[in-house]
Amino acid sequence: MEPISIEGTPKTPTVKFDAGSGIIEIKGRSIPENSIEFYKPLVDWLEEYGKSPMEKTTVNVQLEYFNTSSSKCILDVFKKLEAIHKAKHDVVINWYYEEDDEDMLEAGEDYESIIRVPFKMIEIVE
Amino acid sequence: MSFDVQEYYSKLDGGDVILAYKGSITTDLINNVLEEVEAKLEGVDEEAKIRKKIYNVLVEALQNLYHHVEELPEELKSKDNFESKFGVLVVAKVADSYKITTGNFITSEKIKFLKDKIDKINSLSKDELKDMYKFILNHQKLSAKGGGGLGLVDIARKTGNKLEYTFQHYADDYYFFSLDVFITEES
Numbered sequence: 001m002e003p004i005s006i007e008g009t010p011k012t013p014t015v016k017f018d019a020g021s022g023i024i025e026i027k028g029r030s031i032p033e034n035s036i037e038f039y040k041p042l043v044d045w046l047e048e049y050g051k052s053p054m055e056k057t058t059v060n061v062q063l064e065y066f067n068t069s070s071s072k073c074i075l076d077v078f079k080k081l082e083a084i085h086k087a088k089h090d091v092v093i094n095w096y097y098e099e100d101d102e103d104m105l106e107a108g109e110d111y112e113s114i115i116r117v118p119f120k121m122i123e124i125v126e
Numbered sequence: 127m128s129f130d131v132q133e134y135y136s137k138l139d140g141g142d143v144i145l146a147y148k149g150s151i152t153t154d155l156i157n158n159v160l161e162e163v164e165a166k167l168e169g170v171d172e173e174a175k176i177r178k179k180i181y182n183v184l185v186e187a188l189q190n191l192y193h194h195v196e197e198l199p200e201e202l203k204s205k206d207n208f209e210s211k212f213g214v215l216v217v218a219k220v221a222d223s224y225k226i227t228t229g230n231f232i233t234s235e236k237i238k239f240l241k242d243k244i245d246k247i248n249s250l251s252k253d254e255l256k257d258m259y260k261f262i263l264n265h266q267k268l269s270a271k272g273g274g275g276l277g278l279v280d281i282a283r284k285t286g287n288k289l290e291y292t293f294q295h296y297a298d299d300y301y302f303f304s305l306d307v308f309i310t311e312e313s
Contacts, residue, residue, distance in 0.1 A: 031185050033192055067185050068276035100175050103284055114264050
């Protein structure tokens, strides 16, 4: 599978999806007015990847800001990962948040309570 | 008496204003506002936590405005010289809070829905808001415009304050919806 590599912009995140290593990364900001356009190819990629995933898939989400339009798309990404996990493959979601950013920690906990995949909440200390 | 935008705007554009804008609400405008406010907040003596909260809430408020701004009919637009997709945005420091005000025209049929939604949000506790957010997140599809019905809930959750609003009659079936959101330094 072709990896996905997208450079970040002030409104969209840096994305690296690599089927060979099973590492999925979303970093930066995700605040586009309409996020479906941005996330659709990512969700489609994961659908395809889910057919023959790596034994272990590591997901790193490190967002500084994300808007509510993105929050639904991020849930769609996580639902694809949940399906992979449900098919007895190892998946872990590392949710990074900056020191003192309780809103971002809470957002991670919201997803953790909806999605049946192990989450690790990781505080970034400067 | 019908709603007077100039008067409304001049009342907002006073005191410790960080940014005040009235005119077309476009993607470019959103980008410029976010850039400008972020730069201004850099220089403000506040905790990173508060600066982040302001930025986050501003993103939601602006994008709500962008998605819901109602176009006035031509005869009304030209009468008072309104740009298309007219909206108002003011960010100001008021006592120990940051206040974000957005204003836009809506048709009367939307009032009940909006009022019920805001009143409901204002009646909920922190935990109830969290449950409401999670429910909408998990059960409602994004609209074609990319809105998810989560913006106001998210704003209320992040600020911990009540949403303040007014609907003022402008002309015919058109009302002006004004929303004040407060971010307190303690929250």
